[in-house]
Amino acid sequence: MDKHMKEIEEKVHNNIRLSKDDGIYLYNSSDLIAIGELARYKKLEMSGQHIFFNVNQHINLTNICVSRCKFCAFGIDHDDKDSYLMSPQEAFDYGAKAVDYGITEFHIVSALHPDMPFEYYVVVVRDLHEAYPHIHIQAFTAVEICYFSQISGLSIREVLQVLKDVGLGSLPGGGAEILKDDLRRQLCPNKAMSQDWLEVHRTAHQLGIKTNCTMLFGHVESIEDRIDHFITLRNLQDSDPGFQAFIPLPFLPENTPLNHLKRTSAIDDIKTLAISRLMLDNIDHIKAFWVMLGIDIAQISFNFGADDIDGTVFEEKIMHAAGARTQTAISKEDIIRLIKEAGYIPTERDTIYNILKEF
Numbered sequence: 001m002d003k004h005m006k007e008i009e010e011k012v013h014n015n016i017r018l019s020k021d022d023g024i025y026l027y028n029s030s031d032l033i034a035i036g037e038l039a040r041y042k043k044l045e046m047s048g049q050h051i052f053f054n055v056n057q058h059i060n061l062t063n064i065c066v067s068r069c070k071f072c073a074f075g076i077d078h079d080d081k082d083s084y085l086m087s088p089q090e091a092f093d094y095g096a097k098a099v100d101y102g103i104t105e106f107h108i109v110s111a112l113h114p115d116m117p118f119e120y121y122v123v124v125v126r127d128l129h130e131a132y133p134h135i136h137i138q139a140f141t142a143v144e145i146c147y148f149s150q151i152s153g154l155s156i157r158e159v160l161q162v163l164k165d166v167g168l169g170s171l172p173g174g175g176a177e178i179l180k181d182d183l184r185r186q187l188c189p190n191k192a193m194s195q196d197w198l199e200v201h202r203t204a205h206q207l208g209i210k211t212n213c214t215m216l217f218g219h220v221e222s223i224e225d226r227i228d229h230f231i232t233l234r235n236l237q238d239s240d241p242g243f244q245a246f247i248p249l250p251f252l253p254e255n256t257p258l259n260h261l262k263r264t265s266a267i268d269d270i271k272t273l274a275i276s277r278l279m280l281d282n283i284d285h286i287k288a289f290w291v292m293l294g295i296d297i298a299q300i301s302f303n304f305g306a307d308d309i310d311g312t313v314f315e316e317k318i319m320h321a322a323g324a325r326t327q328t329a330i331s332k333e334d335i336i337r338l339i340k341e342a343g344y345i346p347t348e349r350d351t352i353y354n355i356l357k358e359f
């Protein structure tokens, strides 16, 4: 172990915050085992032997999108033969059919539809909440919330309040990509910029709405951009806490305008999970989202700082449009088995991390 790694070890063991230089050093180091040991130390300190999962139903209301981000294979035009839009009744039925599987969460994320009014989204949340008040609704990325503000003329705070009043429980973490506007202008110029994204999460936290946060990595960003992204999230969590989990998302180039780029390597995926655990010392959970990472990497990541594997996702569409080669769903039994195999305690949670059952 060299001098800088020793210093980082000292900091981690004494709960001293890592600096930007430390983060960059870790990314440039090839000592994956040392990085993993530190991240695992931190994970055990923060969540013990638990690996969390939940049982949820993803509902993607539409894939018709006005934004057309360069890294996205999900959003398409109105007249594309594969475009779809669920009516509120169809969305309700789609959610309802998973209730008997014991889901504890509806997870609703969609494209930015050119014509549907804000009321459409309000009705979807309201109807599901009225019929299934015990099932948590995690819905709409900060990008969607900004878009709702734009199409309704309401402020971000008003949009969030209206949704909260009809049953919204929490926000997912999508749409963060890399929180740097020069990159966003290249990759996704037609949607919320960095300050907008941060403003939605800040306001949600102030309203008592928990949220998650993400980073899309492995496209045109630099290592420094990634570390700056971690620090931006860490600063928001310091000033207005409310992030529950960070979810690093590797860019899947297939079927996107950036399909000349290569998929991130397993080492990059694992390192990113581990470094995020070390840098984000004020966010309780690091999620290895198996839909994008693949089951194998997700399982290994439990020894590299991750403490959550998301859920038994029913029929996920967005990542699979971009060529995710994982299954579209995984059974609860399989999740329990693969967590046990890795030597941890499978722990079913609800969306806001109340423990429902240990296996």
Ligand code: SF4
Residues within 6 Å of the ligand: 065, 066, 067, 068, 069, 072, 073, 074, 075, 110, 111, 112, 143, 188, 191
């Ligand atoms: S990432 Fe979201 S906003 Fe961008 S094109 Fe895809 S669905 Fe639309």
